[in-house]
Amino acid sequence: MNLYAVRSIYLFEMARTWRTLLQSIVSPVISTSLYFVVFGSAIGSRIDAIDGVDYGAFIVPGLIMLSLLTQSISNAAFGIYFPRFTGTIFEILSAPVSYLEIVLSYVGAAATKSILLGLIILATASLFVPLTIVHPVWMLLFLVLTAVTFSLFGFIIGIWADSFEKLQFVPMLVVTPLTFLGGSFYAIDMLPPFWRTVSLFNPVVYLVSGFRWSFFGTADVAIGVSLAMTLVFLGICLAVVAWIFRTGYRLKN
Amino acid sequence: MHPIISVSNLSKTYASGFQALKNVDLEIRAGEIFALLGPNGAGKTTLISIICGIVRASEGRVLADGYDIVKDYRAARSKIGLVPQELTTDAFETVWATVSFSRGLFGKPPNPPLVERVLKDLSLWEKKDNKIITLSGGMKRRVLIAKALAHEPQILFLDEPTAGVDVELRQDMWRLVRELRDTGVTIILTTHYIEEAEEMADRIGVINKGEIVLVEEKAELMRKLGRKRLILHLQNPLASVPQSLADHRLELSAHGSELIYTYDTQGERTGITALLADLDRAGIRFKDLETEQSSLEEIFVSLVRERS
């Protein structure tokens, strides 16, 4: 294991985070606060408690997930896309590092950043609504698992993309809708039966549900199913990354 | 002594279907400066990129210091430093950070004194805290060299190191290259400039259209280059070379109005005096004379033409 290399890439990526602190941390915090003002206070005050959870608190896990997903994807995608775009990737490819080490450092840095972000949003949310977390360890587990899985997903997008448009395409046009329709702002039970069935094909439903369970102890789907679905998605991403490196897809001519 | 790099039967066909390398065989000796000479698109960068692990070979294999570059990529790559042709650097990192990064990437523990020495050798020390984006092109090239040297490679590839570099920096660079060679580093450089190969290299390889067309000791090449031609423009054209001049192995050209004598400048005697005396005796008069030296450039051009 080339630990010096993993450390170098990881610190390089984290340095990029600190350099772009405003864009990385501040803007998601502001947008989350806006969601609270609009959904939590303005609209939420007219919505009944769901499963005994006040609506303002109810949307917290969903909001964190929303940021976690989009940020994990865009951080990781950008982190690997940019060196490909500028050509500095040559150095990584010519270095004595294994694919595992490359993934570990890039995905590790992207996940670190979004986990920090998730915790910051959680702290911000607690300023708006009183929060108690029923299963804090599970909460952290879901946070980390989701951050890692979607950073891997973002890494794949960053390798697949050959333009900045494509880089933005997936987060904008796929992940955001899936998250909004994934029960971030409502319980799946509130939907008509047909849409409830459709929702079960949306992977984000399982993430949000599991994450919400760790907060309130209630969920749309069983916690075991949520965890299993997350792990399945993680496995799929790992398999795709392994394939990318085995074939050199979009990395080596 | 086994070669430090051994390329055998290497071919590369890009996804576009273009074959950039055709069954290349090449051995680089430990400790030498090897110049790879070739026109645009000859395949120099492709060859280097394969050896360094950036491009995948379609066929063939490469050993670096005895290690297969695919199977033993860790051992092979940790011995190699690469200065790419394009100025690809990060923009917002400082010089110090990017050079230290390279060292770590190649698996070496931090060593600030070494990084300091490398930066000083390349006259980058005053710029160490500057962001790369604020540097000039020549300085960026030096940063790339510093990055390549940061992990103390045994083999250094310089892909057109002097493109866009002023005379002073070029000389600095050659001094550095010689110093590195003196410490035992093997250096492979590519260039379009024959003088550069002539000045620097121990051996010269010429590549054209993906094929190695010549590999030769520079000294041997220079010996070949040592041949000169003496051209005599005659007052009266000759139908043939007179019998009395047969010993000089003259050639007659330009419809009999030029006599050409080929001789070796490095030989004991050139035979020019005897030739002129014999010409006088044979009553052959000339109105002008010139000498010509075939240059590496000519050899190069004729090699490249022959194949096309």
Ligand SMILES: Nc1ncnc2c1ncn2[C@@H]1O[C@H](COP(=O)(O)OP(=O)(O)OP(=O)(O)O)[C@@H](O)[C@H]1O
């Ligand atoms: N990614 C690629 N896809 C398709 N063809 C390529 C690719 N990269 C290089 N080539 C082609 O392969 C050939 C060799 O290119 P290469 O860059 O190795 O040449 P070179 O000798 O380094 O030239 P130069 O002196 O201009 O740097 C060229 O014809 C080039 O167009």
Ligand SMILES: [Mg+2]
């Ligand atoms: Mg080139």
